[in-house]
Amino acid sequence: MSGKTLLAALRHFAVIAILWPLATGAALAAEPIRLGAFLAVTGKAAFLGGPEKNTIELYVAKINEAGGIDGRPIALTVYDTGGQAKEALTYVKRLIEQDKVDVIIGGTSTGETMAVIKTVEEAGVPFVSLAGGQEIVEPVKRWVFKTPHTDRLAVDKIFYDMKARGLTRVGLLSGSGGFDKSCRDNVLALAPERGMVIVADETHGAGDTDVTAQLTKIRSAPGVQAFLYCGFGAPTSIVAKNFRQLGLTLPHYQTHGSASKTFIDGAEGAAEGVRLPAAALLVVDQLPPSHPQKQVASAYRDAYEARFKEPISTFGGHAYDALFIVVEAIKRAGRTDKETVRAEIERTTGFIGADGIFTMTPTDHLGLDPESFIMVEVKDGNWKMLQ
Amino acid sequence: MSADLLQFLVAGVTVGACYGLVGVGFSIIYNASQVINFAQGEFVMIAGLGTTSLLAAGMPYAVAIALGVLITVLVGVALEALAIAPARQSSVVTLIIITVGASIFLRGAAELVWGRNFRSLPPFSGAEPIALGGAVIQPQSLWVLGGTAISVVLLSLFFAATRSGKAMLATACNPNVALLLGIDTRAVLRLSFAIAALLGGIAGVLIAPISLTYTDVGVMLGLKGFCAAILGGLGNPFGAVVGGLIVGVTEALTAGYLSSAYKDAVAFVMILVVLIVMPRGLFGAKAGERV
Numbered sequence: 184m185s186g187k188t189l190l191a192a193l194r195h196f197a198v199i200a201i202l203w204p205l206a207t208g209a210a211l212a213a214e215p216i217r218l219g220a221f222l223a224v225t226g227k228a229a230f231l232g233g234p235e236k237n238t239i240e241l242y243v244a245k246i247n248e249a250g251g252i253d254g255r256p257i258a259l260t261v262y263d264t265g266g267q268a269k270e271a272l273t274y275v276k277r278l279i280e281q282d283k284v285d286v287i288i289g290g291t292s293t294g295e296t297m298a299v300i301k302t303v304e305e306a307g308v309p310f311v312s313l314a315g316g317q318e319i320v321e322p323v324k325r326w327v328f329k330t331p332h333t334d335r336l337a338v339d340k341i342f343y344d345m346k347a348r349g350l351t352r353v354g355l356l357s358g359s360g361g362f363d364k365s366c367r368d369n370v371l372a373l374a375p376e377r378g379m380v381i382v383a384d385e386t387h388g389a390g391d392t393d394v395t396a397q398l399t400k401i402r403s404a405p406g407v408q409a410f411l412y413c414g415f416g417a418p419t420s421i422v423a424k425n426f427r428q429l430g431l432t433l434p435h436y437q438t439h440g441s442a443s444k445t446f447i448d449g450a451e452g453a454a455e456g457v458r459l460p461a462a463a464l465l466v467v468d469q470l471p472p473s474h475p476q477k478q479v480a481s482a483y484r485d486a487y488e489a490r491f492k493e494p495i496s497t498f499g500g501h502a503y504d505a506l507f508i509v510v511e512a513i514k515r516a517g518r519t520d521k522e523t524v525r526a527e528i529e530r531t532t533g534f535i536g537a538d539g540i541f542t543m544t545p546t547d548h549l550g551l552d553p554e555s556f557i558m559v560e561v562k563d564g565n566w567k568m569l570q
Numbered sequence: 571m572s573a574d575l576l577q578f579l580v581a582g583v584t585v586g587a588c589y590g591l592v593g594v595g596f597s598i599i600y601n602a603s604q605v606i607n608f609a610q611g612e613f614v615m616i617a618g619l620g621t622t623s624l625l626a627a628g629m630p631y632a633v634a635i636a637l638g639v640l641i642t643v644l645v646g647v648a649l650e651a652l653a654i655a656p657a658r659q660s661s662v663v664t665l666i667i668i669t670v671g672a673s674i675f676l677r678g679a680a681e682l683v684w685g686r687n688f689r690s691l692p693p694f695s696g697a698e699p700i701a702l703g704g705a706v707i708q709p710q711s712l713w714v715l716g717g718t719a720i721s722v723v724l725l726s727l728f729f730a731a732t733r734s735g736k737a738m739l740a741t742a743c744n745p746n747v748a749l750l751l752g753i754d755t756r757a758v759l760r761l762s763f764a765i766a767a768l769l770g771g772i773a774g775v776l777i778a779p780i781s782l783t784y785t786d787v788g789v790m791l792g793l794k795g796f797c798a799a800i801l802g803g804l805g806n807p808f809g810a811v812v813g814g815l816i817v818g819v820t821e822a823l824t825a826g827y828l829s830s831a832y833k834d835a836v837a838f839v840m841i842l843v844v845l846i847v848m849p850r851g852l853f854g855a856k857a858g859e860r861v
Contacts, residue, residue: 227681227686229686230685230686230687385825385830386830386831387825387830387833388790388833388834389790390786390787390789390791391585391790392584392585392588392777392780392781392791393584393585393780393781393822395577395581395584395822396577396578396581396582396821396822396825396826396830397825397830399574399577399578399581399826400574400825400826400830403574416688416784417688417781417782417783417784417787420688420690420782421780421781421782424697424708427697427699428699428706428707428708429577429699429706430706443687445687445688445689448689448690449688449689449690449782450690451690451692451693451697451779452697453697
């Protein structure tokens with residue numbers, strides 16, 4: 184009896200003795216990769232931050248289920264900034280000092296992002312922003328990257344399409360919001376370079392309910408060949424309605440700011456024929472099988488919609504791209520020391536994401552070109568991809 | 571060129587009628603309490619968004635509109651009962667600040683209910699524009715104009731021919747004397763919020779097919795409506811409508827002939843000038859000293 188007990192004890196000891204080094208070794212190898220995110224999950228930008236948070240959590244879980252990166256799981260910390268720049272700064276400091284993260288993703292809005300850049304640069308932590316503003320990566324900041332297209336890329340894409348149709352004289356209307364102004368600035372700055380002439384430059388105020396006066400003026404601008412609206416939200420539909428009300432026949436362009444189904448629905452049929460640049464995610468099903476983004480975009484769409492039972496948005500796509508650019512960089516680096524990871528993010532080449540194909544360089548911390556946009560036209564109340 | 575002018579005028583009248591209709595609501599509450607209700611624009615928003623939800627729930631359009639306006643009236647009455655009445659003894663300025671708070675609260679609550687996206691209501695009688703000389707007008711604009719006209723006529727009748735209306739005028743004139751005469755001034759205040767919410771609600775559903783509707787739609791409409799009411803002379807519903815039309819047409823003409831960038835500025839400067847020359851607005855009461 185006692186012999187058996189002794190044997191059992193010995194066996195027990197042996198098992199422990201054999202497993203002990205393995206266990207500690209595994210524990211060493213499993214030191215998690217610390218990923219920090221600060222997003223506007225609530226507040227006015229929640230419709231952006233919500234899908235971003237969902238996307239990051241979904242794919243971090245997937246990566247961890249599959250064994251992590253080189254056997255190391257990702258430990259994710261997400262803070263909700265409520266869209267406030269001040270909160271963003273507080274949380275980024277906490278991510279750096281308290282959570283000691285290896286990489287930071289976030290800044291749903293340009294305001295949140297700009298507020299934290301100084302801190303991130305001083306601390307030297309690789310940081311990928313999810314905000315649209317061009318000023319985030321221009322001029323280039325050593326530790327700061329971003330994934331969403333800039334307004335400049337959108338404007339450039341629109342100009343390409345206009346030129347291809349022989350349209351060079353553009354009547355411009357823009358709203359008074361931050362997006363509208365940035366878009367207008369880019370139109371005015373880029374037009375001479377691309378051989379375009381802005382023959383009318385009209386604006387409307389916040390909350391305006393009618394823009395027929397501005398459109399009437401644009402209609403009689405000398406030699407106007409095309410109409411471009413830079414704006415966001417309800418005015419996108421109002422512009423389309425007024426445009427049809429006046430019976431204008433000019434080719435009608437809007438920006439990626441109008442790339443939502445609400446624009447088409449709100450315009451009550453008046454959006455037909457409007458062209459705009461959009462991310463591949465908007466027309467996943469229409470992408471030809473040969474399109475390089477087809478696989479990535481449809482896989483993301485399927486995974487997201489299966490998990491959250493809500494349609495994808497392009498905003499979640501920004502987070503998808505940011506996460507995987509970071510993951511790929513860490514894989515290439517094989518470790519998480521900050522400078523190596525930063526350098527590897529900067530060496531991202533031909534990364535196929537939801538927003539386009541990224542190739543970053545020391546002078547380009549976005550890495551997208553106008554080709555990453557797809558021109559779409561509203562047809563029968565839906566988006567139709569143009570070739 | 572004259573076709574352009576006509577189009578500018580049509581555009582101006584369209585938005586002006588919206589401003590006027592919102593402005594009338596300011597006048598009603600001011601009449602009863604000297605309070606400027608800064609949540610007036612939120613009545614517009616609640617009616618518009620409420621109606622889109624009811625419509626989406628499968629109700630017939632007319633029923634959805636009626637219920638949407640009714641909900642707005644209930645919100646107006648609740649606002650008075652929960653926020654204004656308890657502070658009845660406070661100064662007018664305090665009450666005005668309460669309405670500012672209420673407007674922020676209502677916007678926040680609406681954001682929770684309806685989210686940030688904008689929605690639209692279908693036009694009442696088709697979207698096919700109507701030619702008017704060389705200009706074109708949306709049929710919905712005629713609904714707004716007609717709705718505004720009918721609202722103002724009914725209001726005038728209410729003030730001139732009903733006891734409640736007269737009680738409201740008396741309270742506006744002098745609340746203390748009105749109280750001594752046996753008028754229930756608290757009921758008058760409650761009624762004024764109900765009517766203002768009713769007008770805001772009607773404006774909300776009439777305007778929504780043109781302006782679309784979203785949680786912030788009331789902010790700018792409220793401000794412009796307030797300008798319309800001031801310009802026309804606070805307390806005079808008819809003046810608010812005329813004021814709204816003047817603001818709207820000025821904006822459209824500025825956008826058309828000067829620069830759309832200065833559209834709002836020109837309208838506001840014009841209001842300042844009018845108020846300097848005529849401090850009580852175009853049709854304001856000639857009343858003497860308030861003591």
